[in-house]
Amino acid sequence: MVIGKPLLTAEEIQAKVKELARQISNDYEGRELLVVGLLKGAFMFLSDLARHIQVPLTIDFIIASSYAKTDTTGEVKIHCDMREEIEDRDILVVEDIVDTGITLNYLRERFLARLPRSLKICALLDKIDRRIVDVPIDYKGFEIPNEYVVGYGLDYDNKYRNLPYIAIFKRSD
Numbered sequence: 001m002v003i004g005k006p007l008l009t010a011e012e013i014q015a016k017v018k019e020l021a022r023q024i025s026n027d028y029e030g031r032e033l034l035v036v037g038l039l040k041g042a043f044m045f046l047s048d049l050a051r052h053i054q055v056p057l058t059i060d061f062i063i064a065s066s067y068a069k070t071d072t073t074g075e076v077k078i079h080c081d082m083r084e085e086i087e088d089r090d091i092l093v094v095e096d097i098v099d100t101g102i103t104l105n106y107l108r109e110r111f112l113a114r115l116p117r118s119l120k121i122c123a124l125l126d127k128i129d130r131r132i133v134d135v136p137i138d139y140k141g142f143e144i145p146n147e148y149v150v151g152y153g154l155d156y157d158n159k160y161r162n163l164p165y166i167a168i169f170k171r172s173d
């Protein structure tokens with residue numbers, strides 16, 4: 001297993017996180033946010049982002065995973081649901097990476113059914129070439145090529161999440 005040199009350095013990531021937090025703080029000025037992180041991948045991004053957001057916020061998490069079955073269908077399983085109420089609140093969903101879009105699209109519909117005041121999505125990485133389901137990303141960090149990446153919360157076999165940078169992961173075999 002080989003980890004290549006950083007695709008995104010820690011410095012590039014931190015600069016982008018601050019920029020996204022500035023936009024979010026401006027857009028939600030005078031309001032209060034419910035920030036929902038998708039675990040496990042978004043834990044590091046969310047904790048950095050939340051540190052720089054300047055409006056009052058509550059944090060909750062949801063653990064979900066998707067299993068793409070065919071090119072057009074996928075099944076999403078919720079392993080651990082959030083505890084905060086969604087109705088009539090301003091929700092910001094924070095995701096590490098959008099790939100096919102199946103997970104986020106499923107969760108978005110689920111959130112919307114609970115009648116939030118508003119719902120926006122913030123994703124650090126967008127693998128746009130892989131998209132199967134169109135899902136709106138309101139705050140986007142970086143568009144990346146169709147490669148498997150690890151680091152900054154993203155794993156391979158639950159490892160490498162602690163790297164402060166993001167790198168392309170290749171198996172040596």
Ligand code: 5GP
Pocket residue numbers: 041066095096097098099100101102103104127147148149150154155156
């Ligand atoms: P989607 O439903 O958009 O296909 O799946 C998104 C999820 O797939 C992400 O939250 C992440 O867990 C996983 N994923 C997609 N691409 C990558 C990748 O390049 N690296 C890692 N570590 N996980 C990925």
